[in-house]
Amino acid sequence: MNEIKIFSPATVANVSCGFDVLGFCLDSVGDDMVIRKTDKKGVFITKIVGFDLPYETELNVAGVSALAMYNAIDVDFGFEIEIYKNIKPGSGIGSSAASAVGSVFGMNELLGRPFNKTELTAFAIKGEAIASKCEHADNLAPALFGGFTLVKSINPVQILEIPSPSDLYATIIHPQIEIKTSESRAVLPKEVALSDAITQWANVGSLVHALHTNDYNLLKDSLHDVIVEPHRSKLIPHYNDVKQASLQAGALGCGISGSGPSIFSLSKGLETANNIKEAINNVYAKTGIEFDIHVSKINTEGVKIV
């Protein structure tokens, strides 16, 4: 096998109470990528469709993660990477993670899987770091493993796969505005009240328990964020209206996807997810801000060959 086509999915990180640790994988949105062996040694980005991203391997997220893996192997051939980008950079649903994951996953397949997913995460972190200016795996983990993931640590990489109910859907609105990373970081408090932290970790514990036990009511009770949402939600126009409409339409919970501006809702069943889409659409249609909305089942597979 010399060429492989990959679907690398969008993901939601910072799931409510699970700021910086919990993420999940989408299946209706993602990038397509082609990875190809080539006689020339090295890693080469040969095609980028969709968005204006750098072709220089060392400046490209997919290129940097691919190089991290390439430098760990000893082969007499190279790799070409084509990127068909559907996830808009900066949208808050793991655009850079999809690129970082796609290249290392595809190369690993062409090489006969010498690396496990934890090792792939470590390579992908290097690519993700050039996009987000820090090493984190919040989006990489769900893109690679699928489903819900908990990033226990990144040094060493330790990813936990949390099971989730089979009928869980996400509705994601992406308002077409830009939030600067520096701004979304600047609004985070450096210190938090111990009482709030306790509330948050009670919710994290109960969210993990709810996912293990398919307890939708407990999911609803646990999807709260008393630490980050109060600060970051101010950066997203009409956030509270979207949240209110989403919950009224039956969402189990609603929160900021990654560092925004996308907003996710979780719900039981496709019908409710579509009702939420309509409710959110009604809110945002009045704002004059361009947006799109996706409905997606939780993708338990993650990145895959197509």
Next chain:
Amino acid sequence: MNEIKIFSPATVANVSCGFDVLGFCLDSVGDDMVIRKTDKKGVFITKIVGFDLPYETELNVAGVSALAMYNAIDVDFGFEIEIYKNIKPGSGIGSSAASAVGSVFGMNELLGRPFNKTELTAFAIKGEAIASKCEHADNLAPALFGGFTLVKSINPVQILEIPSPSDLYATIIHPQIEIKTSESRAVLPKEVALSDAITQWANVGSLVHALHTNDYNLLKDSLHDVIVEPHRSKLIPHYNDVKQASLQAGALGCGISGSGPSIFSLSKGLETANNIKEAINNVYAKTGIEFDIHVSKINTEGVKIV
């Protein structure tokens, strides 16, 4: 049935990262209680053996929780309570919780179980409050439900039963010193670093996952407390030596039980738990401080009729 004998177990609260929310139940230590119907209406403490505690119903933990339940029912008889106290008050393994739980559990049995365990928790909270000066269910929940519990909230009472591996043992050392509640509260920080809080909730999430998946290695990786232990451990003489000896003897984790002075270790299997007992004994035997050590399987049943 007019009389019932109860075993009400000791418990460990504030399990490492799960400060204020996670607890577990012991089976080798606990109080015995006798609850008896009596013609005279009201609740009466008729016997207390072991420690000097008040006989006035309104001043006794078991009495107050019993009264909370008694006031919620309408019967033409009363209850007598005998308390054979084995758990030393102030030892940090849920002495007051055992009293509060035993009376309401026993009365509920004699009444034909009109209340579920969540409702019993709410009554018991009233008794616990007079001992600890605040309403909390960290020890009540594991005493009533058994096993590992997560107190999701106390208003309303919401207790989650987290499964645990069958071969999990606790070793508990109780140094015979007094730590004033006011002092153990005073050392707690009001604010904590967001980065520490994130580490803590990652550990809580992964601890719950480890308990669900019987993953002892992950239990070991998760039983860390970066928030409270650094402050409260200073109040317990030789804490760090005990912890080091315990971990070297094979403990999965070691932490402060409740607000101390007891220290708990968790381990896989009775043999390791006994090795830990010996290692801790060697540390404390040199200190001149009186102490006792218990080894206990995790008690999955909780309070029970004997």
